[in-house]
Structures are given as C-alpha cells and as structure tokens.
Amino acid sequence: MSLDLPGFADPVTGAQSCFRAVLEAMSRPGLVLEAGAGLTPPAPLDPATGAVLLTLIDADTALHIDPAGEAARDWIVFHTTPRDAAQAEADFTLALSLPKLASLPAGTDDEPQLGATVILQVAGFGTGALFELAGPGLATPRRLRIAGLPDDFAAQWAANHGLFPRGVDLILCAGTQLAALPRSLRISHVMEG
Amino acid sequence: MAYVAVKGGERAIDNAHRWMADERRGDQAVPEISTAQIAEQLGRSVDRVMAEGSLYDPGLAALAVKQAQGDLIEAAFLLRAYRTTLPRFAATSPVETATMTIARRISAVFKDMPGGQILGPTTDYTHRLLDFALEAGFTPQAAEQAEPDLAAMPRIHDILGHEGLIEADQPSDAEPFDITRQPLAFPASRDARLQSLARGDEGFLLAMGYSTQRGWGGSHPFVGEIRVGEVAVEIEPPELGFAIDIGDLPVTECQMVNQFAGSRTQPPQFTRGYGLVFGHGERKAMAMALVDRALRASELGEEATAPAQNQEFVIYHCDNIEATGFVEHLKLPHYVDFQSELETIRRMRADAEREMAHESQEAAQ
C-alpha cells in the first residue's frame, strides 16, 4: 500500500530545496537540476516527480492525475490533499505522457497566471529528441535532449507559445532530475532522438 | 573633519525599544494597569481592536491595547499579525442572529414589534457631562433588567418580508470568499466586501457613511434594527454530521432599510444595508450598513457616482492597518529617490535658466 511510503524526511527543508530547483529550472529553461534524491514515492512516480508534487500541491490547488498515475493517487492525496479536477479545469496536471497542451487551461489575457502547470514525467534528459530553446532566462539558445515527448511536441509548443502571455508551463521530471519549460520559451526541434 | 558614515542602527533600534517600554510604563509610582482591567473597564476599546484586528479574543485584545499604549490602530495591527499565524481548525456555520440573546434592540421604523424595543446599556441619552464621581472611583448600583424574552425576536426583513416590501435574503451554500487568503479583484462580491468593511477602520466608514447622508450617493436610510447581544457559534465537523455549539460571541448587528426605485423587472421595494461587528460597536455597525448599501449601487442599477459607491475606493482604503503602514512608511529613508529628484530638478532649472538667458539676449538684440 503506497500510503506507507513517506513524504519528505523533513517537509520544510525538502520542500524548500525542491522549490529552489524548480524556480531555478523555470528561470533558466532547459537547465537540468537535481530534485527528490532520497524520496521514495510509489510507482510509477520518480523521486523528482514526487518531490515536485509535495512541494507545490496542497488543499488550495486543483490537481488532475493522469490515469497512468492512478497507482500513486493514494500517496499523492494523503500527502498533499488536493482538490480533484478534470484536466480542462485543473491548476496542475500530473502526467506520464504529454497531454494535448491545447486542451489545458491557458488563462485569460487579464489573468494569464491561471494557465495550467503540467508536471510531466519523461523518460530522461540527455537522450532522445534534441530541442533548441530560446527566450527569457537564456543569454544564448540552449540545447536539450528530452526522451519521452511525442513527435508533434514542437508544433504543440509553438501553438502554446503563440498564446503568450496565456499558455501552460511544463515541469519535466525524470529520476532525480527536473527541467522546466515556461510558456515564454521558443522551442525548435533540431533532430530526432 | 573627515566624514564618518552613521553606524550602529542595530544598537539604536534596541535602545529605542527600551526607551519606548519605559515611556509606556509611565511614572512607576502609579500602579501598573492590568490587562484584566483593560478588558473589563475599557470594553469599547477592546471591542474596536477585536473588530479591526479581526480576532475575537478580549484577553489578547486587552494585551494589545496595553502594549500599544492605548493606540487602537497599533493594537489592531498587533492582533492581526498574531491572527495570521493561527492554524485554521474549522469554518463555523453562519451565525443566526434571529435567535441571539439580546441585551439591546431598537428599531427606528416601528413604534413596537414582537419582542419589543429594548434600550439596554447605552450612552444614547446620557448628557455628555464629565462625571467627576468616576475620577474618585465609585461602585455602580445594579440596574433593573427585564427577564430576557426567550421568544425569537423577528428581524426587520422577517416583518416586512411577508408583503414583499423588502428584499429577501439570498441564501447560499457557496464557500464564502476569504479576504485573508485570497487577493481581491473588482468588482468584488458582497461577501468579500462585507468582510473588508467588518474589519475596516471605524473612522473611515463613519465618514463614508456620513457622506452618503449628505448627498454623496444618498440612499435615504432608516435604522430597521440594531441589536446587541450574544450569538451562538457553531461548527459542524464532517465526522459528526451535526452542529456543536463552541461558544457565544458578543456582536452588534445593524439592518439599515433603504428605498429602491425599482426597475423594469422589479417593483419598488425596500433594500438593506448590513453591518455586523464584534462586541458592542453601534457606530461602526451603522456606518458599515450605510456603506454596504452604497456599495450595492451598481448591483441595484443605480448610478455609482459618489466616493462611497466606488468599490475600489472604499475597499482598498478602509483598512487602517494597510493605510497606516503606507502613510507612515514615508518616514523611512527615501534619500536615494530624493537625490534623483534633486538632480532632475537641478537639470530642469539649469535648462530653464539657459532658455531665459537666451530669450533675454534675443530681446536685447
């Protein structure tokens, strides 16, 4: 039973250090950072994915859990007590494969911050398709390999970025690593993985 | 003489705090005031601090009054800063003022009504003459009190509602807005506005309410009812499934009755402004009710032209903790910005002088 699995050994420092990693990742898109080392969330969650959930989700957030993550639901609910929400209404979506970005809340022109955050568990960084990222946070374009994104990711992202300042933001997690792709980012697909 | 930058901010702050504590205590030959004395004998101050501090706790409010040397805004601030650290165990059910224990209840619109007019403890008809007997200290005589009428006292809209003469309550099970957790956006819902007004500054609301009486958004008010007393507070824990009484809360409630011209879809009827504050605070409850009604202008299809009808103006400026912080922050150092202004003004003056010299030169030629 996944309820037996603990959250952060020290909730205060665990959340703070994970948050700083996410903040740094969101500020410097494509930079891969360590998070969640030592955390033992239930399958199918990786440590970084579990850590991001514990850090950002609570009773004030509406979370949609991808059916593929159902096995971890009890653990997530026990530790973070989110409001359950359909994907089209959720502040956060936990996903194990990329949801259609266009189907998520993108916020409004007046309140673009209501656009969703997707916590997306991917196969890994450093392998897979190569992307070039440019935009705020990057002095020069950065290249990043991400394994586990669909083939049409760059096209979906272009549509998402085209909504700016509306749009959705991605936090990518794999193992004990994470990276973030804020909506402000331009992404081009350089080559297949 | 070489210039030495001012140092020792930390020591200065410590000393300032010690000095202030000494000044607060005053002449030590005079007995120190206790918080129990404040709570018992300066009840109106304590009530005001609890209302504006948004926390019902007479003991802590008395401590805040003592700590703030009787500065009630500072005391409310102390209480608010404490309140914000408290965990939230539960939300209460809506309080039912129709069944509250009444100490005072008056209506200006009916000569009599079920339950009657109850004068209760009031200064209304005292002659404002300094009572020198108090200076020496005196023991009051017990007042005659009627047996409390345990029959429910209907509220003004219960009385007028039968004929549809007054707008009905709009019951709602929706989770109320929480101004202490959520940022306000405008137009704000009435629950958010009432919360803001309930903790708003008494003086500000008084002036705003007064302005509506003098024609700045007038809405012809009558005091439908003021009631002062204790209302039961209940919570309904989900694991129990029924409500339990957790105590009584002294409150003052004011229902202000106002005219409404009616609209294409609605015949003319009376509308209401509502005020509710902790403790005994009739001035605040009445002012709140006037302002609440004024802020409903847009919703009732009235033209909102006066300051008291402007939601942003009233709600953003009624909080005395916010207001006093921002007004008083002007005494913090601003010399960097002032320096940039100095340089800008010097440059503007130099430009202007050059211009004038140029013009007079041309005139001379």
Next chain:
Amino acid sequence: MNGYNFAYLDEQTKRMIRRSLLKAVAIPGHQIPFGSREMPLPYGWGTGGIQVTAAVLGADDTLKVIDQGADDTTNAVSIRRFFARTAGVATTTHTAEATIIQTRHRIPEEPLREDQIIVYQVPQPEPLSKLEPSRAETKRMHGLSEYGLMHVKLYEDITRYGHVSISYDYPVMVNGRYLMAPSPIPAFDNPKMDMMPALQLFGAGREKRLYAVPPYTKVASLDFDDHPFRTTRAPQVCGLCGSGVSYLDEVVTDDKGGRLFVCSDTDYCETRRAEGHAGTELAA
C-alpha cells in the same frame, strides 16, 4: 524562533507564494495577485519583499538586506534581524557573498551573478497607478498591452521640460510585453535590470501582487527615438572612495550650502576603500 515556522511563514502560505512565483517567472513582468499575509511588520515597510524572501530562503542561503543601498539603515537592520531570528540564516553585508539580496530602492553597484537572487520591496506594483487609479482598468490595459497612457505622459513631459521628468520608479517594458514598475530605484539603476544574470523577484505586500524578471531578460526603460532614456547621477565623485561612476548620496554638512557626496552602496564604497581607493574626505 520558538513557536514559529522556519522563516516565519507557515508551509501552506509558502506554497501559495511559491506557486505564484513560478507563474511570475513564466510571464515576465506580469503582476500576479497573491494571498499576501499580514506580517508582523507594517505594510509599506517591506512586507511583500519579506514574504517573497521567506518563501525562497533556505538554511544554506546567505542573506543581504539593503535599504537605500546601505546595510546599516534601520529598516534594513530590522529585516535582516527578522530573518536571522526566524530562519537562523547567515547574513552578510558583502554583495559578492550573498545568495539572496533583499533591497529597497537600490540595485547594488557590483554586477549580480547567476547564483544570486535579488528581491525588491515594492510599494506600488502598478506602473500606471498615477495615471489610472482603478486596478480593474489597469488590469485590462495590461491584458491588451495598451500602454498609450504612459507614452502620452512621457511625451507631455518632453514637450514641457525637454525631457522625461521621472527620476525614480521609471517604467520599463519587460520582454517587449509588460509595462512594469521597477520599484522606486533611481532611474540610474534601470540599465542594471536589463539582461541581468540574476533572477529578479518583486513583492508588494499591501497591494498583494508579486512579479518577476527571469535572468537574461530584456528590460527596456521607456523612451522615444529622438529622446533616448538617459540616467542621471550627481556629477561629483565619492568623498570616501573616489568613485566617479557610483550612485551618490548628498550629505548636508552645514547650513551654508556645504555638501558632501558619498556612495549610496555602502558595501561597494567600503570594498573600494579596502582596495586602497580614497576620496578627498578620507584623505583629509
């Protein structure tokens, strides 16, 4: 401190602020409304900056707090003590040693690095507030990126005075999209915000807004082609360290017009003096 959580705020409040900060970074320059809490310091004295710092700060951070560029001004001292007391973090007055710098009214002279975060205390986050008092209106203007009002104001200044009369809190465009209040820093500091390697976070407690500028983001002070933005500083050199490029405070030395100019950034000035630079006052 006994009875209070690390860095004062409870964890739920920190999470709320953290979620808002992430959105702020993702939408550079956009003001995010947040559930600002009532702090044990007065509104207007840095409650927004304190909440942001408290949500970001960790036990291994080194904090620097400045007000008017100085570490020893009373409000800076008070805020530094607040965090030393509630979070037990290391504090410093040296810009180079700090991982988080909370500031009121200045950006340090020493360029900030990628491994630093600067947190600005913001009294009025709405750059259009002096031109349009209604927040419902200004929100709409930001939504439409409709900033004509501000351009007209600057243009009127130029027509009347020959140049823009704003000398601090000079409005900027962030990433070409949002008009943003840089907080009341002197316009002299505005260019430091452009493409800054450090993350810049802004907290306005009383107004319940926070916003951010990610590292390496375009921050342009509003201007016109024929009236480009320019900074001003007192033309003197620092009397203590001799710097001719730093922002200077003007200290009144007598009632006969006597003036002394010294660096507003006390750490910059002290570091220069330690390196052997000396101004006329120190030499005397």
